[in-house]
Amino acid sequence: MPALLAWIPLAPLLAAGVIAFLPDGRGKLASKLAVGGLFVSLIIALGALLCTLKPGTVIVAPSFEWFSYGDVLLKLGFLLDPLSAGMAGMVTFVAMWIFIYSLGYMKEDQRFGRFFGFLSLFCGAMLAVVLSNSLLLLFMAWELVGLASYLLIGFHYQRPSAAAAAQKAFITTRVGDMAFLLGLIWLYRQTGTLLFFDEGRGLLETGALDSLAGTTTIGGLTVSAAASLLLLVGAMGKSGQVPLHVWLPDAMEGPTPVSALIHAATMVAAGVFLVARMMPVFELGGATGPAMTATAWIGGITALYAALVAVAQYDFKRILAYSTVSQLGFMMVALGTGGVAAAMFHLIAHAFFKALLFLSAGSVIHGCHEEQDIRKMGGLRKAMPKTFLAYAIGMMALAGFPFLFSGFWSKEAIFHSAQVWPGGMGPFVLTVCAALLTAFYMTRQALLVFFGEPRKPGVDHPHESPPVMTVPLFVLAASAVLLSLIGTPFWPWFEEWIHGQAAEFHGGALGEHGAIGLLLLSLVIVSVGVGASWMIYRKVSSDSAAPDPLGAKFGGLWGFLERAMGFDALYQKCVVEPLAFFAGGVDMVERMVFAPLMTFAMSCARACGLISKATDERALNPGFDATCGGLKGRAASVSSSQTGRPQAYLRVIGLGVFVLLVLYFWLGKS
Numbered sequence: 177m178p179a180l181l182a183w184i185p186l187a188p189l190l191a192a193g194v195i196a197f198l199p200d201g202r203g204k205l206a207s208k209l210a211v212g213g214l215f216v217s218l219i220i221a222l223g224a225l226l227c228t229l230k231p232g233t234v235i236v237a238p239s240f241e242w243f244s245y246g247d248v249l250l251k252l253g254f255l256l257d258p259l260s261a262g263m264a265g266m267v268t269f270v271a272m273w274i275f276i277y278s279l280g281y282m283k284e285d286q287r288f289g290r291f292f293g294f295l296s297l298f299c300g301a302m303l304a305v306v307l308s309n310s311l312l313l314l315f316m317a318w319e320l321v322g323l324a325s326y327l328l329i330g331f332h333y334q335r336p337s338a339a340a341a342a343q344k345a346f347i348t349t350r351v352g353d354m355a356f357l358l359g360l361i362w363l364y365r366q367t368g369t370l371l372f373f374d375e376g377r378g379l380l381e382t383g384a385l386d387s388l389a390g391t392t393t394i395g396g397l398t399v400s401a402a403a404s405l406l407l408l409v410g411a412m413g414k415s416g417q418v419p420l421h422v423w424l425p426d427a428m429e430g431p432t433p434v435s436a437l438i439h440a441a442t443m444v445a446a447g448v449f450l451v452a453r454m455m456p457v458f459e460l461g462g463a464t465g466p467a468m469t470a471t472a473w474i475g476g477i478t479a480l481y482a483a484l485v486a487v488a489q490y491d492f493k494r495i496l497a498y499s500t501v502s503q504l505g506f507m508m509v510a511l512g513t514g515g516v517a518a519a520m521f522h523l524i525a526h527a528f529f530k531a532l533l534f535l536s537a538g539s540v541i542h543g544c545h546e547e548q549d550i551r552k553m554g555g556l557r558k559a560m561p562k563t564f565l566a567y568a569i570g571m572m573a574l575a576g577f578p579f580l581f582s583g584f585w586s587k588e589a590i591f592h593s594a595q596v597w598p599g600g601m602g603p604f605v606l607t608v609c610a611a612l613l614t615a616f617y618m619t620r621q622a623l624l625v626f627f628g629e630p631r632k633p634g635v636d637h638p639h640e641s642p643p644v645m646t647v648p649l650f651v652l653a654a655s656a657v658l659l660s661l662i663g664t665p666f667w668p669w670f671e672e673w674i675h676g677q678a679a680e681f682h683g684g685a686l687g688e689h690g691a692i693g694l695l696l697l698s699l700v701i702v703s704v705g706v707g708a709s710w711m712i713y714r715k716v717s718s719d720s721a722a723p724d725p726l727g728a729k730f731g732g733l734w735g736f737l738e739r740a741m742g743f744d745a746l747y748q749k750c751v752v753e754p755l756a757f758f759a760g761g762v763d764m765v766e767r768m769v770f771a772p773l774m775t776f777a778m779s780c781a782r783a784c785g786l787i788s789k790a791t792d793e794r795a796l797n798p799g800f801d802a803t804c805g806g807l808k809g810r811a812a813s814v815s816s817s818q819t820g821r822p823q824a825y826l827r828v829i830g831l832g833v834f835v836l837l838v839l840y841f842w843l844g845k846s
Contacts, residue, residue: 178237181254187216189300195293206289210296218268228261232676255309263306270441273648278433280644298324302442311370329430341429348423352413359406389460400460404467415447418478428493432538439500440531464599475508476606483613488737515593517671522586532570532652539563539641550624552634557626559638566649573656575615582659615705623713631720
């Protein structure tokens with residue numbers, strides 16, 4: 177297995193590399209390469225998952241030298257433990273069904289093959305993130321994830337909205353990535369290593385952790401807390417936490433399989449995974465230290481904020497997008513309150529039912545001829561019964577319907593972690609309110625899309641999707657239900673597995689730690705949320721232009737929520753416009769100062785060139801030519817005397833001797 181670990185990310189990355197050299201006309205071959213590469217990853221990932229079923233299993237593949245400078249070696253490597261094994265299994269399994277779904281959804285696209293190349297790059301990069309035994313390798317794969325998301329969100333770049341959404345995602349996440357890079361550098365400077373596990377010398381092992389905890393920086397803050405806060409900002413960017421969440425709702429501009437992949441199995445999961453992987457560093461400051469407290473509160477605020485905004489949205493995929501932001505907030509609350517297992521269980525459960533919901537949305541949009549406004553739908557359960565059944569399972573799992581669905585038990589675990597956190601009840605209250613709103617807006621969406629009568633004007637002749645699109649829905653629906661078997665308090669297999677322990681059946685679990693109270697609270701939350709939504713939206717006007725029942729009552733507040741509380745406008749005023757103004761000032765200085773100076777310098781250089789040319793051609797060249805001509809004439813004269821005949825040379829010598837003798841006798845007499 178250590179030798180095979182690298183092939184889990186390499187297989188899809190190699191497929192992406194080969195697809196990059198294929199012409200667009202070879203789309204079918206590209207799709208086969210992509211699906212085949214991911215299938216290889218899935219088989220190895222499942223084998224790796226089986227290897228970790230034995231409690232306490234941690235496999236560290238031999239590190240390899242990337243490069244060296246002086247005596248310092250930078251090593252990279254791969255790691256297999258329950259955390260990475262669970263993530264790798266989830267990513268490959270969910271992505272495989274999204275790939276299969278894409279075969280039907282994207283078959284008419286002219287860049288069909290290129291799309292699968294980008295998907296392979298995306299999955300390969302994400303798998304490298306979760307299997308890295310080096311924070312540096314994780315960061316490199318992290319950046320590849322950002323690149324792939326840019327390519328996929330803006331896949332239909334001819335649409336201005338898609339191109340803008342891709343740029344927005346790329347630039348916003350770069351803010352978090354810069355903080356991540358600074359935290360990485362700080363950790364390396366303090367510990368001298370970026371390997372997580374390295375025979376006792378790794379970043380997450382005792383020696384390095386003691387070094388981080390024992391060193392303070394500005395304001396008495398420990399290096400561990402400061403670096404953790406920087407890593408948290410990086411996670412906030414990738415996992416869409418307030419205020420770096422603004423890119424995630426716009427990511428739905430990409431094709432629906434991209435939305436499912438980003439919002440379920442890949443990009444947004446990277447931030448949560450980063451915090452979970454670095455939890456030993458986060459916890460050095462204690463359960464209520466700065467890093468843990470910031471994580472819990474940011475998660476709680478994000479969960480409630482996104483749930484409030486989702487209530488007032490009309491775009492099918494945008495509602496699910498804000499739901500993703502909210503659920504990521506739940507995961508951050510669990511991490512901040514020490515519930516790593518609860519966060520990871522919710523992450524994996526969310527991957528299944530959120531992929532299911534996005535693919536169901538894609539099926540609806542496909543069947544409704546690309547219409548996404550839920551106000552123009554209605555009554556689709558009759559025209560699309562298979563999609564409705566799959567959507568209903570995903571909706572109930574997300575809303576937290578009791579007992580049968582994994583979302584219910586994962587939220588229960590998060591509630592428990594937040595309730596017992598010694599830092600206060602604030603995050604717990606925020607998550608409870610967010611859970612109630614989740615049940616409300618998901619029921620609202622289901623009623624407006626699938627119940628009632630078709631609205632006018634609206635969708636004409638909706639139709640069910642083909643089996644290549646509906647089969648993945650039922651597989652993911654079954655997974656969303658079956659996953660609940662390993663996350664109940666009676667048999668907390670997942671929690672014990674993540675912590676490297678053997679799980680045992682515990683029949684009296686509901687009688688401990690206030691579990692019954694939390695269970696009753698969850699039942700009340702779901703009942704109130706679903707009931708309130710049913711009372712308001714069960715009889716909606718058949719006119720698609722009619723105002724929303726809540727919108728008519730709340731007016732300005734509803735508009736405030738519909739505009740996502742003005743975050744985009746705030747960024748436009750406080751960030752985009754000042755930067756645009758600054759850029760305009762730079763442009764004006766360039767045009768009014770530097771451009772004329774450059775023109776003047778160019779004119780001076782040209783004048784110097786003309787003077788040099790005239791001097792060269794009218795003075796230097798003729799003089800040089802005349803000198804050369806004179807020398808040439810004299811040389812010709814001299815050369816004419818060189819006949820090459822000995823007789824001539826002897827006559828000259830004899831004549832010379834005669835002249836010398838005459839001079840000698842003449843001078844001697846005188």
